[in-house]
Amino acid sequence: MQYTTDIRVIRLMCTGRMDPVIMADAFIHGLDGLLVLGCLFGECHYVSGNFNARHKINMTGEMLAYAGMNPGRLSFRNLSSAESELFVKHVTDFSTEIRELGPLGGEADKVPLPKLKENLEIAKTALAGPKLRWVVGKKPVFVDTGNKYHEVFTEHEINRTLSGIVIDEMATHSILAALQNKSASVKQLAKELEIPPPETLKYILGLKRRGFVEMESVKDHTPLYKLGASP
Amino acid sequence: MEKEELRIGVFVCKCGSNIAGYLDVEALDEYASALPNVVFTQWNLYTCSDVGLDEIKKGIKEQNLNRVVVASCSPRTHEPLFRSICAEAELNPYLFEMVNIRDQCSWVHMNEREPAMAKARDLIRMGVAKAALLEPQEIITSEVEVRALVIGGGIAGLTAATSLANRGFPVILLEKEKELGGMLRSLNRLAPMDVDASEVISKKIKEAEDHPNIDVYTGAAIDKVEGFIGKFDVTFSANGTTKDVRLGVVIIATGAGNLVPEGMYQYDGQKVITQWELEEKLKIGKIDGNNVVMIQCVGARSAERQYCSRICCAVAIKNAILIKQMNPAAKVYILYRDIMAYGVENEEELRKAKQLGVRFVKYDPERPPVVEEDKVTVFHHLMGKELELPQDMVVLSTPLIASEDAVKIANLFRVTLDENKFFLEAHVKLRPLDCATDGIFLCGSAHYPKDVRESILQALGAASRASIPLAQGEIKIEPIISTFVDRDACRGCGLCVALCPYGALEIEETDEGRKANIITVACKGCGVCAATCFRHALGINSFTDEQIQAQIHGFLAA
Numbered sequence: 001m002q003y004t005t006d007i008r009v010i011r012l013m014c015t016g017r018m019d020p021v022i023m024a025d026a027f028i029h030g031l032d033g034l035l036v037l038g039c040l041f042g043e044c045h046y047v048s049g050n051f052n053a054r055h056k057i058n059m060t061g062e063m064l065a066y067a068g069m070n071p072g073r074l075s076f077r078n079l080s081s082a083e084s085e086l087f088v089k090h091v092t093d094f095s096t097e098i099r100e101l102g103p104l105g106g107e108a109d110k111v112p113l114p115k116l117k118e119n120l121e122i123a124k125t126a127l128a129g130p131k132l133r134w135v136v137g138k139k140p141v142f143v144d145t146g147n148k149y150h151e152v153f154t155e156h157e158i159n160r161t162l163s164g165i166v167i168d169e170m171a172t173h174s175i176l177a178a179l180q181n182k183s184a185s186v187k188q189l190a191k192e193l194e195i196p197p198p199e200t201l202k203y204i205l206g207l208k209r210r211g212f213v214e215m216e217s218v219k220d221h222t223p224l225y226k227l228g229a230s231p
Numbered sequence: 232m233e234k235e236e237l238r239i240g241v242f243v244c245k246c247g248s249n250i251a252g253y254l255d256v257e258a259l260d261e262y263a264s265a266l267p268n269v270v271f272t273q274w275n276l277y278t279c280s281d282v283g284l285d286e287i288k289k290g291i292k293e294q295n296l297n298r299v300v301v302a303s304c305s306p307r308t309h310e311p312l313f314r315s316i317c318a319e320a321e322l323n324p325y326l327f328e329m330v331n332i333r334d335q336c337s338w339v340h341m342n343e344r345e346p347a348m349a350k351a352r353d354l355i356r357m358g359v360a361k362a363a364l365l366e367p368q369e370i371i372t373s374e375v376e377v378r379a380l381v382i383g384g385g386i387a388g389l390t391a392a393t394s395l396a397n398r399g400f401p402v403i404l405l406e407k408e409k410e411l412g413g414m415l416r417s418l419n420r421l422a423p424m425d426v427d428a429s430e431v432i433s434k435k436i437k438e439a440e441d442h443p444n445i446d447v448y449t450g451a452a453i454d455k456v457e458g459f460i461g462k463f464d465v466t467f468s469a470n471g472t473t474k475d476v477r478l479g480v481v482i483i484a485t486g487a488g489n490l491v492p493e494g495m496y497q498y499d500g501q502k503v504i505t506q507w508e509l510e511e512k513l514k515i516g517k518i519d520g521n522n523v524v525m526i527q528c529v530g531a532r533s534a535e536r537q538y539c540s541r542i543c544c545a546v547a548i549k550n551a552i553l554i555k556q557m558n559p560a561a562k563v564y565i566l567y568r569d570i571m572a573y574g575v576e577n578e579e580e581l582r583k584a585k586q587l588g589v590r591f592v593k594y595d596p597e598r599p600p601v602v603e604e605d606k607v608t609v610f611h612h613l614m615g616k617e618l619e620l621p622q623d624m625v626v627l628s629t630p631l632i633a634s635e636d637a638v639k640i641a642n643l644f645r646v647t648l649d650e651n652k653f654f655l656e657a658h659v660k661l662r663p664l665d666c667a668t669d670g671i672f673l674c675g676s677a678h679y680p681k682d683v684r685e686s687i688l689q690a691l692g693a694a695s696r697a698s699i700p701l702a703q704g705e706i707k708i709e710p711i712i713s714t715f716v717d718r719d720a721c722r723g724c725g726l727c728v729a730l731c732p733y734g735a736l737e738i739e740e741t742d743e744g745r746k747a748n749i750i751t752v753a754c755k756g757c758g759v760c761a762a763t764c765f766r767h768a769l770g771i772n773s774f775t776d777e778q779i780q781a782q783i784h785g786f787l788a789a
Contacts, residue, residue: 001338001339002340002341005343005349008350008354008786009331009335009354010779010783012758012774013711013756013757013758013771013774014756014757016759017757017759017761017762017774018762019761019762019776020762021776022776022779022780025780026787029783029784029787030787031783031787043659046732046755046757046759047647047667047733048732049732049757049758049759052730052759053762056762128767129765130765130766133764133765134726134765136763137726137729137730137763137765138729140730141729141730
């Protein structure tokens with residue numbers, strides 16, 4: 001059995017350990033491809049770890065794609081520990097796919113370097129935050145046993161909610177990043193971040209309500225916003 | 232606390248020619264010596280040989296190494312050995328890291344020396360980066376209450392309870408019915424040994440009831456379960472009284488139920504009956520009429536119930552033989568899809584049935600037999616035509632289905648069920664008698680349909696497994712488990728509790744407010760909690776965020 005020298009293996013107890021932050025961080029540090037290999041569904045050594053992993057990896061992939069990375073760079077595949085040939089197939093396929101995509105931030109990615117890494121940093125902050133982690137964490141509970149009111153959701157419904165949060169979180173954290181060293185108006189932010197002005201206003205007002213940003217001054221009848229003193 | 236100076240030792244193994252044949256081990260040794268915090272390196276012909284192990288011990292003693300990295304083979308086979316050597320040299324065994332440059336490098340890149348060398352260098356660099364962040368850990372021990380709970384007083388539960396009791400362990404045996412015995416009470420004779428079922432079961436019942444170590448409770452129901460291996464606190468009620476008991480281990484032997492084939496093949500319980508009902512008739516010894524048609528796989532191996540119940544073929548064959556022996560003039564047909572007569576005796580029974588003149592007709596599930604007033608019509612696919620079989624009685628072979636209490640028991644003990652609501656073992660091959668939750672074992676048809684012999688075998692096995700913690704009186708647990716990396720951050724939200732597959736987390740009220748509490752003995756270290764916590768309060772020993780990231784950064788920092 002021989003296979004590509006492209007891969008480096010990192011041992012985990014279970015794919016359930018895959019933290020979205022670790023995945024985002026790996027790409028920020030220049031990884032070109034991340035393949036998570038876990039047990040077959042229904043045969044997880046840790047009962048349900050691989051299901052949890054799938055939810056988190058799907059969500060992270062969506063987030064990183066939204067940040068401008070080619071989603072093919074993050075993949076979750078499954079096999080049993082007895083399937084050596086399948087292991088070879090998975091790593092060979094993945095290596096071929098990543099070689100076709102080329103290095104991170106190249107033509108295969110929507111956003112080039114160094115902007116891509118800035119975006120990935122923002123994505124990482126969002127993936128570390130409570131909103132996405134809470135919803136993706138609760139996903140199996142919502143789908144299996146339902147919420148407190150015994151409303152059971154379909155996976156599709158949760159995914160739709162998650163997709164909405166991905167967009168909101170990316171926008172909110174982009175605004176916070178843009179205000180890091182300067183103050184700006186809604187119009188300026190909207191132009192810089194390519195978010196429609198009404199949406200930008202909505203995010204700014206939301207951030208203001210929670211104390212993350214505050215009005216600095218009014219210039220030419222336009223309010224300028226800066227980061228809040230103590231969010 | 233002052234941070235100790237890191238002194239990492241790297242031992243690179245040649246593994247004879249297994250590694251050295253494809254990688255330049257001496258060059259790797261030299262490479263490792265230049266890595267951050269590495270103060271000592273050495274290559275060995277076989278690091279796992281006495282000589283190699285002595286060198287590790289010498290390195291720890293003489294070079295004051297406080298982290299050891301061995302670049303050799305698989306941790307699956309050799310990590311325990313190297314860890315114990317570290318411990319012998321008074322280095323905490325969890326300050327050891329293994330790098331697999333054989334299975335993951337030399338063996339799989341035999342013809343690509345340069346890229347393989349680059350990979351080996353990366354792997355060693357990653358291992359050293361992780362080793363720098365390793366923390367000492369201590370093996371966790373916890374006391375075990377020497378008492379077992381067996382749930383279910385059928386053949387499996389009785390066997391398991393008696394087996395444990397014979398080893399001197401006190402056992403509490405709970406049965407939900409008024410009487411012990413389970414399914415065997417209503418069966419006639421047992422295949423393939425051809426013994427009287429009631430004889431077998433009454434002997435077992437008497438043995439359990441008379442045993443000084445067994446407390447039997449009939450008419451029992453479990454109300455509440457708390458705790459974990461060694462310390463399960465179970466509340467149950469039996470005959471109007473409620474009891475609280477502490478138990479070290481639990482055996483689930485709740486058996487299975489019978490499928491009543493309502494609406495299938497004109498089932499009426501009179502002329503069209505199940506094998507179960509036939510057993511009762513055979514017990515009395517009264518079969519009406521000469522023509523008996525049995526239909527296999529009724530309600531099994533279907534879209535709704537995909538599994539094979541395994542035992543129904545043997546049951547049908549056995550009952551067909553009994554009918555032929557009672558009345559040689561009887562005409563018995565068995566309409567089947569595939570015959571499941573596995574093993575030596577079952578196959579012999581099948582041959583015997585054929586010799587006695589029992590007719591076997593294979594039917595196609597796409598064209599199932601049709602039961603009418605006096606006949607059964609079946610399409611014989613070899614002859615390519617419809618057969619009309621006269622019938623005085625039709626017997627349907629229905630599958631065993633999961634017990635109606637399975638879901639309740641599974642929820643109480645936080646163990647998993649399969650898609651058919653049978654109890655699921657921790658691993659089909661590696662832990663076939665254990666539930667995923669430690670200290671809980673399973674046997675009998677609660678697991679999946681089994682014949683009596685298999686149930687007894689598995690019960691003896693489960694009792695044997697359960698007796699290990701009871702005999703040891705304490706359990707030792709690998710400390711690769713969930714741990715607080717930032718307890719102040721925890722807000723006691725309970726998300727980790729909801730996701731933990733082992734019930735190893737709970738919320739407790741503390742002086743600092745609601746906090747998660749890690750039940751160390753129940754934790755397996757999968758890391759779902761750490762990957763989920765939005766307060767980043769949890770981590771996994773030896774697999775912390777920082778350690779995993781150090782490996783990735785180490786790789787990319789080439």
